Amino acid sequence: MERYFNRIWYQTPDPPLFLVLLSLVYRLVTKIRKLAYQRNLLHTSGVAVPVLVVGNLSVGGTGKTPLIIWLVAFLRKHGYHPGVISRGYGGQLSKTSTPALLPRNANPVLYGDEAVLIASRTTCPVVIGKSRLSAARHLLLVSNCDIILSDDGLQHLALQRDIEILVIDGMRQFGNQHCLPAGPLREPLSRINTIDLLVCNGNHFPGAFRMDLVGxxxxxxxxxxxxxxxxxxxxxxxxxxxxxxxxxxxxxxxxxxxxxxxxxxxxxxxxxxxxxxxxxxxxxxxxxxxxxxxxxxxxxxxxxxxVEAQFDSTFSDALKHLLEEKHGRLKTT
CATH class of the missing domain: 3.40.50 (Rossmann fold)
Known part of the structure; x- marks a missing residue:
C-alpha cells in the first residue's frame, strides 16, 4: 500500500479520479475545521511561554527531528530553557489521552523513536501526548522550560503558536501537489503563505532556508x-x-x-x-x-x-529577528 501511494504521489502527475474526489472531500473537511477555529466554534488556547511549531505539509519524513535538535541547541545558546512536545508516533503511549514525560532511558516502544531520540540527544524535557495543548500544559507543570518546541504540530490548531517553521523535503518536495489521499499534502499548498520560516532539507526552494543533514x-x-x-x-x-x-x-x-x-x-x-x-x-x-x-x-x-542539521548564518539571523519581534527581546548568554 505504501509503495502504491508513493508511486501515485511522487511519480504520477495525474492521480486516479476516485482519489481526486476523495481529496476534494478531505479539503472540504479541513477547510470547515479551520473555519470553526477562526469563528471560535472550536477554541485555540495558549500557554504561558512562547511556542514554536515545527511541521510539514506532506506526510512522511522531511527532517523535522534533526531540526528540533538544532533548535534546542540554538535556544539554549541564547539563554532559553526549551522543552519539546510530540505525539510520540510509533509508541504505545501515543494512543492514550494522558500526556507523559519521558523518563531517563525511555523505551521507544512506549514513547516512540523520534521522541526518545530528541530526549537522548538534547537532554531537555520531552512530553508526548495526543493533544499538543495538553502536552504543553503538562510540560510546564513538570519542568522549568520557558519556551516550547512542538514537533509536527502544524495542523494541531487547538494550541496557539508564536512561530511556525515548515520543513520541506528537498528531494520529493510536494509531489503531485494534491491533498490526501490523491497526493501527500495534509493541507493545500497555499498554507505556505502563512508560515513564518520555510526550511528546505537538502535542496533549494523559493523563499526557504537550506538545511543540510551532515553525518x-x-x-x-x-x-x-x-x-x-x-x-x-x-x-x-x-x-x-x-x-x-x-x-x-x-x-x-x-x-x-x-x-x-x-x-x-x-x-x-x-x-x-x-x-x-x-x-x-x-x-x-x-x-x-x-x-x-x-x-x-x-x-x-x-x-x-x-546526522547534524547545518545552516548558514541567515537562518539563525532570521530566527533571532522573529524571537525579538514576537517577544520584544532575545535572551543572551
Whole structure:
C-alpha cells in the first residue's frame, strides 16, 4: 500500500479520479475545521511561554527531528530553557489521552523513536501526548522550560503558536501537489503563505532556508566505538531503515562512496532480531532513529550514522529577528 501511494504521489502527475474526489472531500473537511477555529466554534488556547511549531505539509519524513535538535541547541545558546512536545508516533503511549514525560532511558516502544531520540540527544524535557495543548500544559507543570518546541504540530490548531517553521523535503518536495489521499499534502499548498520560516532539507526552494543533514562519524551500537564513514567503503554492507523517506539516506551514503544493499521497513518500525539477520557477517548500517530501537539487539556488526542539521548564518539571523519581534527581546548568554 505504501509503495502504491508513493508511486501515485511522487511519480504520477495525474492521480486516479476516485482519489481526486476523495481529496476534494478531505479539503472540504479541513477547510470547515479551520473555519470553526477562526469563528471560535472550536477554541485555540495558549500557554504561558512562547511556542514554536515545527511541521510539514506532506506526510512522511522531511527532517523535522534533526531540526528540533538544532533548535534546542540554538535556544539554549541564547539563554532559553526549551522543552519539546510530540505525539510520540510509533509508541504505545501515543494512543492514550494522558500526556507523559519521558523518563531517563525511555523505551521507544512506549514513547516512540523520534521522541526518545530528541530526549537522548538534547537532554531537555520531552512530553508526548495526543493533544499538543495538553502536552504543553503538562510540560510546564513538570519542568522549568520557558519556551516550547512542538514537533509536527502544524495542523494541531487547538494550541496557539508564536512561530511556525515548515520543513520541506528537498528531494520529493510536494509531489503531485494534491491533498490526501490523491497526493501527500495534509493541507493545500497555499498554507505556505502563512508560515513564518520555510526550511528546505537538502535542496533549494523559493523563499526557504537550506538545511543540510551532515553525518560523517559512525558509532557502533555495542561498544560506542566511532569510525569515519570511509571505514565502510569497499566493504559489503547492509543498510537497514524504518524511516519516512529512506531514499534520502541512501543517496547521502552513495555520495560518501558506500556500496550497499538495502532492507526497508515502514516508518517507526519496531525491530526484531530476525529483521537484522543476514546470511553473512557483513556490517549493518542504520540511522540514529532506527538505532534507538535496536540497542537490545546490538552486536559488533551494527553501526549507526548520526546526522547534524547545518545552516548558514541567515537562518539563525532570521530566527533571532522573529524571537525579538514576537517577544520584544532575545535572551543572551
Amino acid at each position: 560523517q562519524t559512525l558509532t557502533n551500537l555495542l561498544d560506542q566505538q566511532q569510525q569515519p564513514v570511509s571505514f565502510l567503503r569497499d566493504k559489503p554492507l547492509h543498510v537497514v531503515t524504518g524511516i519516512g523517506n529512506p531514499q534520502r539516506f541512501f543517496q547521502s551514503l552513495k555520495l560518501q562512496g558506500l556500496d550497499f544493499d538495502t532492507r526497508t521497513f515502514p516508518d517507526h518500525h519496531n525491530y526484531t532480531a530476525a529483521n537484522l539477520q543476514f546470511d553473512d557477517d557483513s556490517p549493518i548500517l542504520m540511522t540514529e532513529k532506527d538505532a534507538v530501537k535496536c540497542y537490545h539487539l546490538a552486536n559488533r556488526k551494527i553501526w549507526m550514522l548520526p
